[in-house]
Amino acid sequence: MNTIHFTNLPDDLPVAENEEQKKQELEFLKSAFQTFNETTRHLQESYDKLQERLNALDLELEAKNLELEKNLQEKERVKNYLNNILESLTTGVIVVDKNTRITTFNKTAGIILGMTAGQCLNQPLADTGIQPLAELVQSSGGQTRMEDHEITTRDQRQVHIRLSASPVQDPAGHRMGTVLILQDITQLKRLEEEAQRNQRLRAMGEMAAGIAHEIRNPLGGIELFASMLKKDLAQDPEKRPLTEHIISGVKNMDRIISSLLLFAKSPEPSRQQCNLNHLLKDIVNASADFQCPDNVKIHHDLAVGEAVAAGDEELLRQVFLNFIRNAVQAMPDGGSLRLTTQTGNTADSRSHITVTVADTGVGIAAQDQKNIFNPFFSTKDKGTGLGLAIAHNIIKAHQGTIDVESETGQGTKFIIKIPAWDEN
Ligand SMILES: Nc1ncnc2c1ncn2[C@@H]1O[C@H](COP(=O)(O)OP(=O)(O)OP(=O)(O)O)[C@@H](O)[C@H]1O
Ligand SMILES: [Mg+2]
Incomplete structure (x- = not known):
C-alpha cells in the first residue's frame, strides 16, 4: 500500500514557484487518493470474495455435519438392532477379546450361567468360575470347536450345556477374539437318559420275568418240603428253628419275585x-x-x-x-x-x-x-x-x-x- 506523507511547505517561496508546487502537491494528493480508493476497492472485492467463500464453506460444513449426524444415527440404529437380536436369541452368546476379556455377554448367557452381564463385562473369562468356558477358548486355538459339559452355575444349579467356540476375525483375517455359543441342553439330556432308562428297564424286566417264573416253581417245592420237615421235627426244639429259617428265607425270595414280576409286567392302571x-x-x-x-x-x-x-x-x-x-x-x-x-x-x-x-x-x-x-x-x-x-x-x-x-x-x-x- 502507498504511504501518504504530509509536509509543511515553506511560506517564503516565490508565488509562481509556490503555485507550481501546490499544483504538484494537489496532483500528488489526487493520485494518492486514487491509489487509496483503488486499494480500498480491491480490498472490498477480496473481502466479498472471502465472505462468499466463507459462506460456501459454512454451507459445506453444515451439509457435512448433517451427513455425519445421519451416519451416526444410522450406526446407532444398526447397533441397537444387532443388540436387540443378540438379546432376543435363545442361545447364550459371549464374546471375548484376544486377552480372553469378556466384551459381549447376552441375556440368555446370563440365564444359563446364573449371572448378569454387569458381573461379567470387561472381566477375564476365567473369573466367571465356569471352568470349561476358559478351557475351550484356550484349547480351540483359532479353530471352531464344540463340547458338551455338565456345569455348576453361579446360583448352584447343575446344568448341561453345549458349548461352541469360534474365532472372531477382522476384515484382514486377523484374530480379534473368540465367540462362545451356549445352549442349555439339560432337558434334552434328561429326555435322552429317560429314553435309555426305559429301554434298559424293558430289557431287564423281560429277563427278570423269565427268571422269576423259573425260580418260583422250585421255590414252591422247597417251601412245601420245609413245612413237612417242620411238622416232622415238631418234637425236636433244636432242629425245628432251622426249618423256620428256610421257610422265612423262601418267603423273602417269594416277596422279591413278586416285586420282580410286578416290575416286569407293564402296569395297566384302572381309572x-x-x-x-x-x-x-x-x-x-x-x-x-x-x-x-x-x-x-x-x-x-x-x-x-x-x-x-x-x-x-x-x-x-x-x-x-x-x-x-x-x-x-x-x-x-x-x-x-x-x-x-x-x-x-x-x-x-x-x-x-x-x-x-x-x-x-x-x-x-x-x-x-x-x-x-x-x-x-x-x-x-x-x-x-x-x-x-x-x-x-x-x-x-x-x-x-x-x-x-x-x-x-x-x-x-x-x-x-x-x-x-x-x-x-
Ligand atoms: N427318602 C429317601 N432317603 C434317602 N434315600 C432314599 C430315599 N428313597 C430312596 N432312597 C434311595 O434309593 C434307593 C432305592 O430305593 P427303592 O425303594 O427303589 O429300593 P430299596 O428301598 O432299597 O429296596 P425296597 O424298596 O425293595 O425295600 C434306596 O436304597 C436308597 O438308597
Ligand atoms: Mg424302597
Whole structure:
C-alpha cells in the first residue's frame, strides 16, 4: 500500500514557484487518493470474495455435519438392532477379546450361567468360575470347536450345556477374539437318559420275568418240603428253628419275585376316582404293611377339599407305601415325615394332584440320584432296589411324573404329580 506523507511547505517561496508546487502537491494528493480508493476497492472485492467463500464453506460444513449426524444415527440404529437380536436369541452368546476379556455377554448367557452381564463385562473369562468356558477358548486355538459339559452355575444349579467356540476375525483375517455359543441342553439330556432308562428297564424286566417264573416253581417245592420237615421235627426244639429259617428265607425270595414280576409286567392302571388325602392317611394310620417308629413324627399338610386323582387305588397304594417306607428307613435316628397334597395345573393346563413326601433323613448322594429309579439299585442290606423302579413304572402308566430333591444329611423330597379326576 502507498504511504501518504504530509509536509509543511515553506511560506517564503516565490508565488509562481509556490503555485507550481501546490499544483504538484494537489496532483500528488489526487493520485494518492486514487491509489487509496483503488486499494480500498480491491480490498472490498477480496473481502466479498472471502465472505462468499466463507459462506460456501459454512454451507459445506453444515451439509457435512448433517451427513455425519445421519451416519451416526444410522450406526446407532444398526447397533441397537444387532443388540436387540443378540438379546432376543435363545442361545447364550459371549464374546471375548484376544486377552480372553469378556466384551459381549447376552441375556440368555446370563440365564444359563446364573449371572448378569454387569458381573461379567470387561472381566477375564476365567473369573466367571465356569471352568470349561476358559478351557475351550484356550484349547480351540483359532479353530471352531464344540463340547458338551455338565456345569455348576453361579446360583448352584447343575446344568448341561453345549458349548461352541469360534474365532472372531477382522476384515484382514486377523484374530480379534473368540465367540462362545451356549445352549442349555439339560432337558434334552434328561429326555435322552429317560429314553435309555426305559429301554434298559424293558430289557431287564423281560429277563427278570423269565427268571422269576423259573425260580418260583422250585421255590414252591422247597417251601412245601420245609413245612413237612417242620411238622416232622415238631418234637425236636433244636432242629425245628432251622426249618423256620428256610421257610422265612423262601418267603423273602417269594416277596422279591413278586416285586420282580410286578416290575416286569407293564402296569395297566384302572381309572377310578382315587382320593389321595384318604389314601395317604389310610397308609400311615391303618395299613398292616406300615408301622411308624416312635421317633418319627408324621405331619399332614393335605389339600383343602378333595384331592381326587384319576388312577388305580391299589397300584397307587403300593407307590406311596414305598415312598413312605423309604422316608422312614432314611431316618434311623428319627425325624419328621411331611406328607403334602396340592391341586394345581401343569404347564399344559391339565389339572393334577401333587403329592410331596419329604423327610429329614440321610438324603441321597448327588451321584446316586440318577440311579435310584434303576431296578436293583439299593443302598440297603435287605433292599431289593425295586421299590422306586416299580413306582416309576406305575406313575408313568398314570401319565404322571416323579421329581426328587435331596441333600446329603438334610433330607429328601419326592414330588409326585398325578392327573386329577375329570368328570369327562
Ligand atoms: N427318602 C429317601 N432317603 C434317602 N434315600 C432314599 C430315599 N428313597 C430312596 N432312597 C434311595 O434309593 C434307593 C432305592 O430305593 P427303592 O425303594 O427303589 O429300593 P430299596 O428301598 O432299597 O429296596 P425296597 O424298596 O425293595 O425295600 C434306596 O436304597 C436308597 O438308597
Ligand atoms: Mg424302597
